[in-house]
Amino acid sequence: MGQVASRTGSVAVTSTTVDDALRVGTDVYHPHRLRLLDESRPFDMRLRAVTYGPVTVGKLSYAGPVRIETDDMEVAYEANVPLAGELGCEAGTERFVASPDRAVLFGPDGPTSMTGFGRGRPILGVRLDRVAVEHTLADLAGASEPLRAAPLVDLTTGRGREWWLVLRSLLDLLSGFDDRSSLVHNELVMRPLTQSLLTGMLLAADHPLLPRLLEPAEVHLPGTVRRAQDIMHDRAAEPLSVPDVARATGLSTRGLQAAFRQHLGLTPIEYLRRVRLERAHADLITADPAVATVAQVAHRWGFTHVGRFAAHYRARYGTSPSVALRSGS
Incomplete structure (x- = not known):
């Protein structure tokens, strides 16, 4: 396995050009393509994001509907939760719909796309460093292999709902982004919280190693x-x-x-x-x-x-x- 990312930082951006939005999105998340689905509207992208170690959490919105496409992300997993409306998603040949009740989880391999957004339809986007995810999975399950998870996570019941509570706490903290004294900028608070988010994702998603993670530790x-x-x-x-x-x-x-x-x-x-x-x-x-x-x-x-x-x-x-x-x- 490689080395776990150890970045720390925050970004607050409003972009009014596609090129600028692509640059910011690539810096914070990963390289992608962006297509406007309604060019009659003035372009506007807004992002508030924080990075602590292997986890980046951000609230992302566009003024109009867009389609975002990626090739292999290679170095990261990504979870996205629409905070309103639905998001049409593709991973390879699979198609599914994410919503406020269903998070979409993309793996690092294969092309992906998301179609939706628009005013009043932001998403919570979480980037999870691949090495950190797979190291954590190996430590918990005793198996060194990639995470092969189902693409949707039910956020309404059981561990999925509990994971959403962790996500929700991070979303609430992002509301204080502009206040530099806010806990969202405090590394001692945010690092363990983002690590809980990563571990919680492994316990909330459906994957072949989940039964091992749920066994009581001896x-x-x-x-x-x-x-x-x-x-x-x-x-x-x-x-x-x-x-x-x-x-x-x-x-x-x-x-x-x-x-x-x-x-x-x-x-x-x-x-x-x-x-x-x-x-x-x-x-x-x-x-x-x-x-x-x-x-x-x-x-x-x-x-x-x-x-x-x-x-x-x-x-x-x-x-x-x-x-x-x-x-x-």
């Missing part, structure tokens, strides 16, 4: 947790992931997560972060600030993003890592 004895803890302490400076720890202890990723939650009240990644923060803290308060830097210490203990490291450090120790480095306290 909870193992505390001895297994202790072995996992030992691995995290011994290999904290290595590029260690939760699936690595799970494999080393003979568990599935879900089994390890369930065991940690039951016996420690933490997820494995939270525990590993705590171990690494303790090591980084010890280095910071003993290092020579004339020689060492916060970035060096953060990278040594697996924190690739210094800003996020500083936020975690402050939450744990009540001060910034730069202050700890200077004061030795």
Whole structure:
């Protein structure tokens, strides 16, 4: 598998030309073609979108009806929910209709199209990085393969309705887009929320691996947790992931997560972060600030993003890592 996208950003655009709308849509989602179905209307495209890591969520509208076509998206899956009216959709040779009650899910392979839109008929468009989707599916199901999902997701009942509640919360947050202090621009809020959206999609869509995802995770004895803890302490400076720890202890990723939650009240990644923060803290308060830097210490203990490291450090120790480095306290 490739590398998971780690983009972060936001865009608010009103385009009055097709060329500009194509450029923006390509930058935010993927390359596509755009055909106007009523050229008597002035062209107007509006998009408000945010990207956190592998997930982009945006509200997209056109003043008049249009047809959007893509070739293979290759690097992403895409889910679209019309917020009013219906959307005629095609994926390869299949045809179906999306509506506020039925989301359409496009895979990365094969041509797609959507026909509809018009004033008062926006959609919620979600781009999901292919590597992230397939990594998450492999972690949850223990099978490394593409997602082969049915093209429509029922949003009115069961897990589909619950997934829509996650989508709806993101849509509601987008209403505060113009306020830079809004939670929609807060990475600490949005990253876990967008990850929940990705995982929720895997649980809401119909696909061959769904039964594995719905099986109760087996909870193992505390001895297994202790072995996992030992691995995290011994290999904290290595590029260690939760699936690595799970494999080393003979568990599935879900089994390890369930065991940690039951016996420690933490997820494995939270525990590993705590171990690494303790090591980084010890280095910071003993290092020579004339020689060492916060970035060096953060990278040594697996924190690739210094800003996020500083936020975690402050939450744990009540001060910034730069202050700890200077004061030795």
